[in-house]
Amino acid sequence: MERMSTYYITTPIYYVNDVPHIGHAYTTVAADVLARHYRRRGFDVFFLTGTDEHGAKIAEAAAKHGLTPKAYVDGIVERFKEAWRALEISNDFFIRTSDPHHEAGVAAFLQTLFDAGEIYKGVYEGLYCVGCEQFKTEEDLVNGLCPYHNIAPTLYSEENYFFRLSRYQETLLRALTDPADPNHYAVNPPTRLNEVLGKIRLGLSDVSISRASLTWGVPLPFDPTQVAYVWIDALLNYVTAIGYPDDLARFRHYWPADLHLMAKDILWFHAILWPAMLIAGGLRPPKEVFAHGFFTIGGQRMSKTLGNVIAPADLVARFGADAARYLLVTDFPFGTDGDFNLDSLVTRYNAELANDLGNLLNRTVSMVNRFTGGAVPTPGAGQPVDDELKSLATGAFERMDRAFEALDFMAAADAVRDVVTRANRYIEEMAPWQLARTNQDRLATVLYTLVEAERLIAVALWPFMPAASDRMLDQLGLRGQTSTAWGVTAPSTRVSPQPRPLFPRIESGAASPR
Numbered sequence: 001m002e003r004m005s006t007y008y009i010t011t012p013i014y015y016v017n018d019v020p021h022i023g024h025a026y027t028t029v030a031a032d033v034l035a036r037h038y039r040r041r042g043f044d045v046f047f048l049t050g051t052d053e054h055g056a057k058i059a060e061a062a063a064k065h066g067l068t069p070k071a072y073v074d075g076i077v078e079r080f081k082e083a084w085r086a087l088e089i090s091n092d093f094f095i096r097t098s099d100p101h102h103e104a105g106v107a108a109f110l111q112t113l114f115d116a117g118e119i120y121k122g123v124y125e126g127l128y129c130v131g132c133e134q135f136k137t138e139e140d141l142v143n144g145l146c147p148y149h150n151i152a153p154t155l156y157s158e159e160n161y162f163f164r165l166s167r168y169q170e171t172l173l174r175a176l177t178d179p180a181d182p183n184h185y186a187v188n189p190p191t192r193l194n195e196v197l198g199k200i201r202l203g204l205s206d207v208s209i210s211r212a213s214l215t216w217g218v219p220l221p222f223d224p225t226q227v228a229y230v231w232i233d234a235l236l237n238y239v240t241a242i243g244y245p246d247d248l249a250r251f252r253h254y255w256p257a258d259l260h261l262m263a264k265d266i267l268w269f270h271a272i273l274w275p276a277m278l279i280a281g282g283l284r285p286p287k288e289v290f291a292h293g294f295f296t297i298g299g300q301r302m303s304k305t306l307g308n309v310i311a312p313a314d315l316v317a318r319f320g321a322d323a324a325r326y327l328l329v330t331d332f333p334f335g336t337d338g339d340f341n342l343d344s345l346v347t348r349y350n351a352e353l354a355n356d357l358g359n360l361l362n363r364t365v366s367m368v369n370r371f372t373g374g375a376v377p378t379p380g381a382g383q384p385v386d387d388e389l390k391s392l393a394t395g396a397f398e399r400m401d402r403a404f405e406a407l408d409f410m411a412a413a414d415a416v417r418d419v420v421t422r423a424n425r426y427i428e429e430m431a432p433w434q435l436a437r438t439n440q441d442r443l444a445t446v447l448y449t450l451v452e453a454e455r456l457i458a459v460a461l462w463p464f465m466p467a468a469s470d471r472m473l474d475q476l477g478l479r480g481q482t483s484t485a486w487g488v489t490a491p492s493t494r495v496s497p498q499p500r501p502l503f504p505r506i507e508s509g510a511a512s513p514r
């Protein structure tokens with residue numbers, strides 16, 4: 001029997017020093033849309049998300065709340081899980097770096113590197129940004145401050161263990177630029193690849209992989225007075241979650257990961273440090289690392305100080321989970337920086353979802369009730385269906401395949417929007433309310449064509465809007481009819497007797513954040 005292709009996709013594991021916001025949701029929703037798309041195409045998908053729970057930043061946050069790190073993170077983790085439930089995230093596993101299985105995996109991997117001579121002891125002195133959990137060079141700073149966290153890094157000096165990253169300059173360059181290289185991996189979009197290549201060409205320094213002054217972490221198996229550096233610990237989640245090191249059969253089933261998704265802020269770790277660690281440990285790098293852009297809100301960085309942090313729950317309360325998902329990932333090109341503006345999201349919601357899509361369904365269900373007693377008619381004799389609408393509807397799936405392959409969520413959505421636009425125009429052109437008086441055969445074909453096209457629209461939208469897709473099919477009387485082929489609607493299917501707005505209009509006054 002042919003083995004089903006696997007598709008292993010990951011989000012970053014998020015820091016639990018604070019509650020989730022829509023920055024985290026952006027990546028997680030994007031990954032969920034892809035996971036659903038590949039599941040629907042029949043892939044054996046493993047979709048991983050989780051939380052990054054060790055390190056100085058979390059220990060500091062816990063201390064501020066007067067809690068032990070473990071008690072503190074247990075509380076925040078629930079908030080992440082709630083947010084993902086509210087957004088219909090379909091992850092197959094939720095990893096926590098405080099899971100004993102993960103901790104054991106980190107220790108085992110570091111022991112492997114140590115035994116292979118990839119780790120040595122040395123002294124580190126440098127400027128450390130606790131926000132990033134990363135050493136900074138003078139060039140990384142803007143006016144002496146970390147540009148991501150607006151805080152001055154602290155001078156830090158300790159005896160630590162180091163990973164010989166400097167050895168991997170040539171190996172990584174070859175792996176990135178030669179598709180035939182056994183360690184080949186892709187970094188996308190291409191501008192990010194160029195940045196990564198530039199950084200590697202400048203030369204790589206060895207990386208401190210442990211902390212002596214911290215206890216909230218995984219003790220090094222070869223020196224338990226130190227704990228693993230939080231990034232080393234965190235990156236390893238991608239392999240421990242699928243069974244490394246004790247269930248190697250399962251691990252090999254999904255590894256290498258098809259896609260590590262994240263924003264550009266943490267690309268260095270995923271595109272340079274992580275592949276080098278894997279190669280050093282005798283494992284393959286992931287197939288692709290993709291860094292999307294960073295977004296602002298109304299032109300400003302989201303920050304507690306500015307008070308403009310939007311929680312996933314705020315977005316769900318305003319738009320519903322489905323529309324929130326759709327609007328998030330199709331508002332600006334995935335891969336470039338963008339800006340979210342709540343007013344323009346409301347405008348888009350009303351135009352694309354309430355009007356174009358919602359009204360299309362509403363009109364169709366109403367017309368089937370009014371003109372054919374609620375039963376979808378058999379296409380009329382000698383009345384062919386509209387070729388343009390039919391080919392747009394059936395062709396949408398191939399267009400989506402290609403768009404998702406390139407992580408182009410806007411193009412994937414356009415493939416469906418074009419069907420919606422054509423279907424609305426078809427209603428205007430055919431004027432079924434006139435055909436009801438003049439041409440019953442024609443009317444039957446028009447109604448059948450609309451129902452079948454809208455069934456395909458619902459099916460196509462499922463990765464973006466799973467619950468709305470089901471609600472659409474329910475109103476059409478076609479729940480579960482998810483084939484992507486034309487002609488599945490059985491004549492005499494009964495549509496809902498009472499069409500309900502799929503996306504109730506939002507008054508634009510309700511747009512300001514609460």
Ligand code: MSP
Binds near residue numbers: 013
């Ligand atoms: N814990 C590390 C990741 C370890 S992965 C092995 C971390 N956590 S984080 O909580 O800071 O999450 C960073 C990620 O959150 C970004 O890479 C991105 O996926 C997402 N985003 C956070 N804010 C965002 C925006 N404003 N815009 C886009 N993505 C955002 O780094």
